[in-house]
Every structure is written in C-alpha cells, then in structure tokens.
Amino acid sequence: MNLTIVLEGLQQDLQNLAELGDERSAQVAHRLGDALGSNLRLKLLDLFSQAAVELSSKLPSGHIEVRLAGQEPELVFVDEPGEAGAAGEELSARISLRLPESLKAAVERSAAHEGVSANAWLLRAIARATESRPVQVSGKRLSGYAQS
Numbered sequence: 001m002n003l004t005i006v007l008e009g010l011q012q013d014l015q016n017l018a019e020l021g022d023e024r025s026a027q028v029a030h031r032l033g034d035a036l037g038s039n040l041r042l043k044l045l046d047l048f049s050q051a052a053v054e055l056s057s058k059l060p061s062g063h064i065e066v067r068l069a070g071q072e073p074e075l076v077f078v079d080e081p082g083e084a085g086a087a088g089e090e091l092s093a094r095i096s097l098r099l100p101e102s103l104k105a106a107v108e109r110s111a112a113h114e115g116v117s118a119n120a121w122l123l124r125a126i127a128r129a130t131e132s133r134p135v136q137v138s139g140k141r142l143s144g145y146a147q148s
Contacts, residue, residue, distance in 0.1 A: 001073055003044055007037050041071065048073050057112040
C-alpha cells in the first residue's frame with residue numbers, strides 16, 4: 001500500500017480548500033498539511049494494525065501481520081503450518097468443546113491480541129496448563145511456579 005500517495009492527496013485537498021481564502025489561509029493550510037502528514041501516517045498504521053487483528057481472528061489458521069517496507073505498510077499473511085504442539089507433534093486428535101459464549105469471545109479476543117488463531121491459542125493454553133511443575137507444600141507455605 002502506498003500511504004504517501006494518500007497523504008499527498010489529502011495535503012493537496014487541504015491546499016485547494018485553503019485557496020478559497022486569502023494568502024494567510026493558504027500558508028496556514030500548507031503548515032497544517034506538513035504537520036499532519038506524520039500524525040496521519042501513524043493513525044493509518046494503527047488502522048491497518050486493527051484490521052490485521054480483526055482479519056486474523058476470522059482465519060482458520062495463520063494470521064495477518066503489518067510490515068513496513070520503508071514507510072509503506074504491507075499486510076502479510078503468515079501461515080502457521082500445522083500449528084504443531086510444543087513437541088512438534090502432528091495435530092491429529094480432535095475434541096469437541098462446548099463453551100459459554102462469553103468465554104468463547106474472551107478466547108477469540110486473547111487469540112486476536114496475540115495474533116494467532118483461537119485453536120492455536122487454546123492449544124498453547126492447554127499445553128501450559130498440563131505441564132507438570134513441582135509444587136511443594138511445607139506447613140502453610142506453597143512454593144512452585146507462577147504462570148501468567
């Protein structure tokens with residue numbers, strides 16, 4: 001995508017509108033156009049990032065990334081081949097899981113935030129939860145590992 005063309009077009013539109021006024025208006029519009037250029041570029045990059053997250057949440061696998069080539073953003077599909085488990089296992093087992101709609105929505109939001117599919121997010125969460133970690137209880141103290 002070429003943001004430069006879009007931004008230059010907006011600056012030209014602002015200039016054209018300013019020409020309806022006096023010379024001072026034209027100068028102010030020129031300065032505003034220059035000042036807004038970088039701010040608009042950042043806002044557009046934010047918009048592309050939000051679009052990438054939303055698109056990624058709709059994909060069955062893989063995700064969309066926003067990459068910069070110079071100053072121009074590029075939406076790139078990144079395939080997560082097989083979404084293999086932690087040990088590189090082939091995903092062949094299936095399970096049906098019924099969730100409350102609110103929990104499903106929370107999983108989808110978390111997955112989108114991390115830029116992965118809901119399936120990949122759930123796979124990681126289950127793998128982390130089932131890892132065996134030593135927990136030692138001594139008196140009223142509990143020691144082990146904290147997970148975030």
